[in-house]
Amino acid sequence: xxxxxxxxxxxxxxxxxxxxxxxxxxxxxxxxxxxxxxxxxxxxxxxxxxxxxxxxxxxxxxxxxxxxxxxxxxxxxxxxxxxxxxxxxxxxxxxxxxxxxxxxxxxxxxxxxxxxxxxxxxxxxxxxxxxxxxxxxxxxxxxxxxxxxxxxxxxxxxxxxxxxxxxxxxxxxxxxxxxxxxxxxxxxxxxxxxxxxxxxxxxxxxxxxxxxxxxxxxxxxxxxxxxxxxxxxxxxxxxxxxxxxxxxxxxxxxxxxxxxxxxxxxxxxxxxxxxxxxxxxxxxxxxxxxxxxxxxxxxxxxxxxxxxxxxxxxxxxxxxxxxxxxxxxxxxxxxxxxxxxxxxxxxxxxxxxxxxxxxxxxxxxxxxxxxxxxxxxxxxxxxxxxxxxxxxxxxxxxxxxxxxxxxxxxxxxxxxxxxxxxxxxxxxxxxxxxxxxxxxxxxxxxxxxxxxxxxxxxxxxx
Ligand SMILES: Cc1ncc(COP(=O)(O)O)c(C=O)c1O
Numbered sequence: 001x002x003x004x005x006x007x008x009x010x011x012x013x014x015x016x017x018x019x020x021x022x023x024x025x026x027x028x029x030x031x032x033x034x035x036x037x038x039x040x041x042x043x044x045x046x047x048x049x050x051x052x053x054x055x056x057x058x059x060x061x062x063x064x065x066x067x068x069x070x071x072x073x074x075x076x077x078x079x080x081x082x083x084x085x086x087x088x089x090x091x092x093x094x095x096x097x098x099x100x101x102x103x104x105x106x107x108x109x110x111x112x113x114x115x116x117x118x119x120x121x122x123x124x125x126x127x128x129x130x131x132x133x134x135x136x137x138x139x140x141x142x143x144x145x146x147x148x149x150x151x152x153x154x155x156x157x158x159x160x161x162x163x164x165x166x167x168x169x170x171x172x173x174x175x176x177x178x179x180x181x182x183x184x185x186x187x188x189x190x191x192x193x194x195x196x197x198x199x200x201x202x203x204x205x206x207x208x209x210x211x212x213x214x215x216x217x218x219x220x221x222x223x224x225x226x227x228x229x230x231x232x233x234x235x236x237x238x239x240x241x242x243x244x245x246x247x248x249x250x251x252x253x254x255x256x257x258x259x260x261x262x263x264x265x266x267x268x269x270x271x272x273x274x275x276x277x278x279x280x281x282x283x284x285x286x287x288x289x290x291x292x293x294x295x296x297x298x299x300x301x302x303x304x305x306x307x308x309x310x311x312x313x314x315x316x317x318x319x320x321x322x323x324x325x326x327x328x329x330x331x332x333x334x335x336x337x338x339x340x341x342x343x344x345x346x347x348x349x350x351x352x353x354x355x356x357x358x359x360x361x362x363x364x365x366x367x368x369x370x371x372x373x374x375x376x377x378x379x380x381x382x383x384x385x386x387x388x389x390x391x392x393x394x395x396x397x398x399x400x401x402x403x404x405x406x407x408x409x410x411x412x413x414x415x416x417x418x419x420x421x422x423x424x425x426x427x428x429x430x431x432x433x434x435x436x437x438x439x440x441x442x443x444x445x446x447x448x449x450x451x452x453x454x455x456x457x458x459x460x461x462x
Contacts, residue, residue, distance in 0.1 A: 001249075002370070005379035006395040010460055015411050018459055022418035027057065029422070032074040036061045052085070055429060060421070065092030067440040070426050078426035079445045081435040085428065086243070087300035089279045089358070089387050090349045091440025097304045100344035101337060109337045117339035121310075124346045128283035129273075129296050131312035135321065136334045140274035140299030141169030143309035144237060146328050147297050148173050150313065151235035151268035153320040159226060161219070161233040161267070164191055164210040165401030167244040168237055168272050168297075172200045177210035182405040188212050189221055209233070213242055213400040214250060216257035223265055235268040235295075240285035243275040245404045246390040247383045247434050255289055262294075268317060270295040274309075278302060278350055279436065280386040288385060304345035306338040354439040358387040361437050361446050365389060368450035376457035379409060390434035391416065391453070416456060423452040 027034070037058035040047035046054050053059050064071045068091055070080045080092065090097060122134040137143050148160055160173055164185070168174035175196040186192055191212070195205040209226065211219045219236070226232055240255055242248035262269040271293040277284035278301040286296055294317050299309035311328070320326045332338075366382040369391050373380050380393040392398055393409035393416075413431040420427035425448065428435065435449075 001381050001383050001397070003379075003381045003395065003397055004370075004373050005377045008377045008379050010378070010412075012411070014460060015415060018456075019411070019415050019418065022415065022422055025422050026418060029076060030058070030060055030072065030074050033061045033072060034058045036073055052430075067091050067093070068438055068442065068445050076424075078421070078424045079441070079448060080426045081420070081437070081449065082426050082428040082433075083436040083438055084305065085300070086275050086279065086388065086434070086436040087303075088305055089301045089436060089438050090304050090345055091438035092305070094304070094345075094349055094440065096344045096348035097341050100340045101306070104337050104340035110332070110335055112331055114334060115336055115339065117336065117343045118334040121339055121342045121346060125298070125310060125312055129277075129286050129312050130283065130292065131296055132315055133313055133318040135311045135318075135328050136339075137299075137309035137311065137330055138307045138332050138335075138338075139169070139309050140272075140297065141171055141174075141309075142330065143274065143297035143299050143311050144168040144174055144270070144272055145171040147270050147295050147311050147313075148235060148237060150311070150317060150320055150326050150328065151270060151295065153326045154268060154317050155232075155234040155266065157232055157234040158207050159231045159233040160208045161223070161226075161236045162208060162210050163213045163238045163242070163401075165245055165404065166210075166213070166239060166242060166272075169274070172204045173208060174237070175200055176205045176208040180401070182402075185402055185405070188215070188218055188402070212402060213238075213248060214254050215400065216254055216261060219258065220261050223261065223267070227265070232265060233267050235270050236262050237270040237272055239272050239276065240289050240291060241276060241280075241385060243388060243434060244432050245398070245401060246392045246408075246432065247385070247388060248398055248400065248404070249383060249385070250289065251399065255291060259292065268294045270297060272297045274299040275388070276385075278346075279388060281355060282350065282352065301345075301350075302342055303338050304341040304349070306335075306341045307332075308335075308338045308342060349439060355386065357439055358437055361441055361443065362386055362389055364443065365435075365437070365446045365449060368446065369453055372450065372454045372457050375454075376461045378412070378457055378460065380412070384434065387437040388434050415460075416453070419452055419456040420449075423448075423455065425449055425452055 037047045061073045178196040191210045273284040277298040281288040296312040321328045369382045379395045393412035394407040
């Protein structure tokens, strides 16, 4: 990963001019979405099922997906790099998953009783992630919420430690210290516990304490201070590689240090693999970085496009569920349709060959984008692992939230999204997101992305 383009002067008015032109082009080609928005907003708040789908002046409404492609309601075809916020590493309507779901749907879709598919999936997850015991939920939010409760019960402590700027779902325990304005970050050693949005009781957000990523010494100092206050954390919940600030990789030795520190203070180490699990290696970041967490949380790719989540733990930690002290429950946990999709995905789609394909494609995409940055002297670098990656527009390497807020060129990130959307690439919205490849993406798909990126670089510097 080499940062190029430091000091390069890119005319801000040129960026603004291109942004206005591309916004108009996107709006002109998505008038059907505009009409649908007018109808939708009358009954669906903001015209969307989730606030993360809001876009001004209207969201792009989709109709269909197949393989690496999606089609919107105006009939625009795009190669999907958004992939359902990083879930669809299998690609859309994969024949193995379509068959498994079709077979299941005609034989009953919900019983709230255990079935063989859920056993097969937990056997595979135990094997892939090296954690012996698993439970299921229906989303990443439920996975991290239950994991935190289990950790609290296991340790008898209340405080939760997380990483500044990291997203772990929308429950109160984790909606803290996300999207914090730069001026409110404060002292790295004493980051205030700011709730993310309204409706979160202060008493709850105060129980969650954030520390910076890639700084094990800061983590240990904060833990020691919490210990002095009688507030030792129950858990540290974190991603091994941050996937919600573009992609930020762990510096050498950082994850090993976190494992050592959490062990030293009897803190449960929860590695949140909602984004990385099953997408960056068969056993996610746990395998990729050789980790031994106490708990892992999964969702997104696990269900192959159906709502799903999973929690893996050591026998020792999961004992609080086994002995009945924690109620880890849910009507739809281990739903037959979801489990049929998850089994088909694990057995027939996300094979060793699939990961080899993803690694090859991602390398090609990253190398292509790096070459464009270098050729046109744009400030930035490409970074990623396996199916995930992004171009980070910055004159400096970003290692945590603070350096992200300080250095990321949001104007270039916004323009890149518009260029993608107007050139047959369906890209994840938001300055914090990355691309996700699927096993059904081709070399030609990757070349199209690189060509789109080169066109933007050319137009910016012409
Ligand atoms: C790392 C991480 N954890 C948890 C979640 C929450 O998952 P869900 O949206 O399925 O509730 C997300 C969602 O993006 C995530 O990226």
